Amino acid sequence: MLTRRSLLVAGLSFPVTARAAAAWRVFLVGVARDARGQGVPDRVIHAAFQSLAPDPRVIARDQAQPEFVLTWPEYRARMLPASRIPAAQRAWRQSRSVLTTVAAVYGVDPRVILAIWGIESNFGTNRGKFKVIRSLATLAYDGRRSAYFRGELIAALKILAAGYATRSMMVGGWAGAMGQPQFMPSVYLQSAVDFDGDGKRDIWHSQPDTLASIAHYLAQRGWQKNQPWVAPMVVPAAPGARLLQPKGSDETYQIYPNFDVIKRYNPSDYYALAVGLLANAIS
Secondary structure, rough: OOOEEEEEOOOOOOEEHHHHHHHHHHHHHHHHHHHHHHHOOOHHHHHOOOOOOOOHHHHHHOOOHHHHHHOOHHHHHHHOOOOOOHHHHHHHHHHHHHHHHHHHHOOHHHHHHHHHHHHEEEEOOOOOOEEEHHHHHHHHHHOHHHHHHHHHHHHHHHHHOOOOOOOOOOEOOOOEEEOOOOOHHHHHHHHHHOOOOOOOOOOOOHHHHHHHHHHHHHOOOOOOOOOOEEEEEOOOOOOOOEEOOOOOOOOEEEEEEHHHHHOOOOOOOHHHHHHHHHHHHHH
């Protein structure tokens, strides 16, 4: 039985009691039952859930997402620092061959593929340090979006069961996003591709698989080939464009249907603007 102790969540401490520990165990038993019903073997569930505990850092991050607490100038300064554009231009020169091939297959502009890669993981160099299973279990248990994260937790167990990744590989962002493109587990199952032909859909180590998986994701969600995504406003506005003025800024942008496709990756206007502007700056 656990003794009474405290954890820090979003700046507030709360007691963790034997009752709370029992509720956590009941939650894991329910997830295990659902996962087993969807074909996940007991050995995988047991290994993933052994000694598993909630991660209070995850709840704190969930309650302070930058897309919801920053103005556009603040968000832009964080996501598009002065160093990111030259880094993107270097990545473009180094990866142009594979990007051109990927773009030809999926019909997605290679600059947008590269920009998402840069925003999500700094071109593969920052994939996160949170344990995916623990993060997803914490968010599923928390209750605010429990149904969504419960589904993602089961999808992560399916990835382990299929041998697509090991538990040591499944480290990522605080919300359970994985690998260089920061895919949620269900997105990995739907959209990750083996582009380098080695028999693995490896978004952790393979640059071709990573870039092609990003392109495949966008293509699946309606990317319009050879069409724009975002541009500074001109007068009069271009045909087919809508106008967007982000909070805290006097800037106005023309946005197009492909802007909405980028938002399928992350539903924030700020995120889609950052991706679009980085893509515009690449070449």
